[in-house]
Amino acid sequence: MADIVVPIVLENLIKLGTYEANLLLGVRDQVDTLESDLRFIKVFLKKSAGTRNDPFVEELVNQIRDAALGIEDVIDTYAARVIKERRRNLLGKLFHCFGHAMVLHGVANKTTRIMNKVENIYNNKEKYGIGEADQPSVDDEEPEQSSIERRRRNVEEDDVVGxxxxxxxxxxxxxxxxxxxxxxxxxxxxxxxGKSTLARKIYKDTRVVNHFACRAWVVVSQQWQAKTLLLDVLKSFKQISDETATAEELKTDLKDQLKGKRYLIVMDDIWSTQVWDEVRVAFPDESNGSRILITTRVRDVARHASPTPPHDLKLLDESDSWELLRKEVFRGRECPPDLTELGKKIAKSCGGLPLSIVLVGGTLAAEKKSHQVWLRFVANVNLYLKQGISFLTLSYDHLPPELKACFLYLGLFPEDSEINVRDLIELWIGEGLIQSDRSTSIYDVAEDYLEKLIDRSMIQVATNRLDGGVKTCRMHDLLRDLCIAESRRDKFFDTYSIDNSVSHNRNSRRLSIRHISAEFLNFDLSSSCARSLLFFGAGVDYSPICMSVWKHIYKFIRVLRLFGLEFKKIPSQIDELIFLRCLFIKRCRVDHVSSSIWKFRYLETLHLELESNRLLPKGIWSVMKHLRYLYMPGFAYYGSFHFSKPPLGEPFRNLQVLSWVDVNHNTALVIAKFPNLRKLGLHFYDAIEESEVENVMASIRKLESLQKFKIGCPTRHCSKVGSSLNLLPSALTKFSLTTSDTFNWDMLKFLARKPHLRVLKIHVRNAIGLHKLSVAAGDFPQLQALKLRGLNIQTLGMEKDAMPNLESLIFRGCEYLEYLQEDELLCRTNLKLVEVCGRRVPAKLKTVLTNFKNKSPAPPCKINITERQYP
Structure with a gap:
């Protein structure tokens, strides 16, 4: 709707003027008028939010949306031609400026007519029955209450009721x-x-984990393919280097992998009886207690797959419904007595459907806890529940416009996918969905948006980072259906796949392309109005399809995401994407990348996964003016990339994320050019001189905003790096080190006094020697997570008041660890997880952990012991 479109168009217009002060020279008056009109429209839309059920107002809002999109089209067309003419001659540039000034003037007149209509309606709102929204906006909430209610609430298996x-x-x-x-x-x-939630709870249960030799979880969903399904199962047991095998070959391969093993396969969300018929032959029956667990909404599927009667999941009773609602709304706090009866009525109105209760709980959690608000909610909840899918709209309608846009954006991702939150945030920012003033980091605002969506149960947490942040998230199918329906109606996004190619709306601003076939080659994309293209591949050769995209290049694209594709090259035609802000090439096999990739004037996010060790060309410095994120992951310990000598002049203050970089003689100078880095990843080679190590570490000390620092470091440089750690910026919250052979234990002493360090990860490959680790009182005052991998430690002793805030203690591949100081662990009431994973876990350590588990105070600490080869 216009609430979403207008702020994005306004933000893009402002950003274009900021990036190119002279780009709109000659048409500045028209552009200023358009910007002023858009600001006025934005205010009107906020004021009229409660009257959208009026058909007259709804039609007006649709006209406003289309006018805003028209404004964007004309300005982008004008700007594109001016930029191209700059490459030619001054006369051509002036000609196009004049021509497009006339076009802009016409659009301004059209917008003015719309605004006159808006102003007339607003001045006569009583005549037309237009009032202001009944629900307060997020901005109007009391700051203290808002802060309390925006706590992250994860829908975890442990919170399941009934x-x-x-x-x-x-x-x-x-x-x-x-x-x-x-x-x-x-x-x-x-x-x-809650079928999937229950299955996931069972799948993770310790008794189940210990009973089966191997397990796999696969999501089937409505659009399924046998080959993809079999590949997903196989990937749980082995690395797949060649995905060109046929379905029949994959069945044989999977059967061979499972032979002689007691296995558990979970097939989540099956809709068709054909699924089981297609894959059943791949699961051998050797009378060893192997199991397949299926979740489905279709009873015929359950009957077809097994003679055993299905386990029918029942609706929650009134008591469990109220318990679940109370957990979602108050999260450990007591419900005020005057709200208890109303709460029970609301819970009862949800009809025992856990999803409905969770969604209502998320909405209520964001509202004021008052008898009047809840009484009004009791009157409305039944109406929404009777309208079926419209009930989901209740939660959606309560979102402010900025959250609606971010919520809808998740619908671009494939069904049932776990979405990487860091990637998602970069895409949000690249799309212009995050509004931030200069006093607040745009990343902090984006994470706040994410937390608000989680708080309102619009999305769910899939996995967490060690520091408690969200690593991946997911969306329930019903909510994703809502995303798609709302987005198609409002031209926010559309999808292209085998099953819906005909329905593609050429006016949609974003296009998600997945499950595509050869038909795509004949699909004319040149007339599309898309500003974003997101590809989701399956690891097959997409060269012909990608060439079709380059042939019909989208000249206005701002966001391009290529995921899971294989193609020979990214050709020079990509430089036609003159507005590109965000480029993701992730998990792709690319033989050649054109040098044009380093010429984008407005690029803010660049994520490249390239299987090459190369010097970044000097052209990289031309894109650094606006670049905020430069990330080339996956090859940090085998060689990533390094910079040429930076140019003289002012530093590049926008860059906040830089990973991974191979240290060379230019690195210290490079880091000095990026004073506002928040995240940095470096890899030191053996061949680097110690003087260069000193210079690099000295430059890092000046990064006052640095929060996360990752190092790949050979043994011979550990001492020099370690001696510099005590001078790292005080803002540091996370430190990760990977080294080999011998770990320099003095490093821990330097890190122990960092005032804000919350996550510490140490990985030693091919460690030698045995050690005893002791943590002194007062060390690591804020540390929440300690993860040690491959260290040959025998004991871990902790003095009183050492690591007082420790929540997670993880050992992986530490096979000589025999003793943890049980009494000191018990003193840490914050401790939530102790995890030991390796090829062998000493019997003494198992005894210590068992005793600790039996004695640990409430809430009990999770103790996970796994004996297996850790990759």
Whole structure:
């Protein structure tokens, strides 16, 4: 709707004027008028938010949306021609300025007519019954209340209500030894009952993990392909280097992988009986107690896959419904007595559907906790519930415009996918969806938006980072359906795939391309109005398809994301994307990248995964003016990239993320050019002189905003790096080190007094020697997570008041660890997780951890012990 479109168009117009002060020379008056009109429209839309049920107002809002998109088209067309003419001659440039000034003038007149209509309606709002929104905006909330209510609330398996009996029954069916034949167990129920949540809880249960030699989880969904499904299962057991095998070959390969093993395969969200018919032959039955667990909304699927009656998931009763709602709204706090009865009525109105309760809980959590607000909600909730899918609109409608845009954007990702949050935030920023003033980091604002969406249960946390932040998120199918419906109606985005190629709306501003076929080659993209292209591939050769895109290049594209594709080269035609801000090339096999990639004038985000060790060309400095994020991951320990000598002049203050960089004689000078870095990844080679190491570490000390620092460091440089750690910026919150052979234990002493350090990760490859680790009182005052991998430590001792805020203690591949100081661990009431993983776990350590688990105070600490080869 216009609430979403207008702010984005306004932000892009302002940014274009900021980047190119002289670009709009000669038409500045028209552009200023358009900008002023857009600001006025933005205010009007906010004031009229409560009257969208009026058909007259709805039609006006649609006209405003189309006018805003028209403004964007004309300005982009004008700017593109001016930029191209700059490459030619001055006369051509002036000609096009004059011509497009006339076009802009015409659009300004059109916008003025719309604004006259808006102003007339607003001045006569009583006549037309136009009032202001009944619900307060986020900006109007009390600061203290808003701060409390925006706490992150993750929908975790441990928070599930009413599944105790279901869990016990299903686990017994999975691990009992009475029936040793391969058995298929099904969970059946309507959407939103929590089938996947229950299955995930069971899948992670320690009894299940320890019972089966190997496990795999695969999401099937409505659009499924046998080959993709089989590949997803196989990837749980082995690395797949060649994905060109046929489905029949994959079945044989999977069957061979599972032979002789007791396995558990979870197939989540099956809609068709054909799925089981297609893949059942790949799962051998060797009478060893192997199991397949299926979740489905279709009873025929459950009956078809197994003679055993399905486990029908029931709706929650009134007591469990209220308990779940209370958890979602108050998260550990007591419900005020005057709200209890109203809360029970609201919970009852949800009809026992967990998804409905979670969504209502997320909405209520963001509202004022008052009898009046809840009383009004009781009156409305039944209406929305009776309207079926419209109930989901209740949560959506309560979002402010900036959150609506971010929420809808998640619908661009494939169904049931786990979305990398860091990538998502870069895409949000590149799209202009994050509004930030200069006093607040744009990353902080984006993370706040994410937390608000989680708080309102619009999206779910899939995995967390060690510091408690969100690593990946996911969206329920019903909410994704809402995203797609709203986006197509408002031209926010559309998708292209085998099943919906005909419905593609050429006016959509964003296009998600996935599951594409040869038909795509004949699909004319040249007339599309898209500003963003997101590709989701399957690891196959997409060279012909990509060449089709380059042939019909989208000259106005701002965001281009290529994921999971294989193609020979990115040709020079890519330089036609003169407005490109965000370029992601991730998990792609690319033989050649054109040098044009370093010529984009407005590039802010550049994410490249290239299997090459190369010197970045001097042209990289031409894109550094606006670049905020430069990330080339995946090859940090095998060689990534390094910079040429930076040019003289002012520093590049926009860059905040820089990873990974190979240290050379230019690195210290390069780092000095980026004073506002928040995240830095460096790799030191053996061949680097110690003087260069000193220079680099000295330059890092000046990075006052640095929060996350990752190092790949050979043994011979550890001492020099370690002695400089005590001088690292005080803002540092996360430090990661990977080294080999011998770990310099003095490093820990230098890090122990960092006042804000919250996450410490140490990885030693091919460690030699045995050590005893002791942490002194007062060390690591803010540390929340300690992850040690490959260290040959025998004992870990902690004095009183050492690591007082420790929440997670993780050992991986530390196979000589025999003793943890149990009494000191018990003193840490914040401790939530102790995890030990390796080829062998000493019996003494198992005894210590068992004793600790039995004695740990409430809430109990999770103790995970896994004996397996850690990759």
């Amino acid at each position: 599944f105790e009996k279901d869990t016990a029954t299903l686990i017994d069916q999975l691990i009992n030894q009475i029936n040793l034949q391969r058995d298929v167990i099904t969970i059946h129920g309507m959407g939103g009952l």
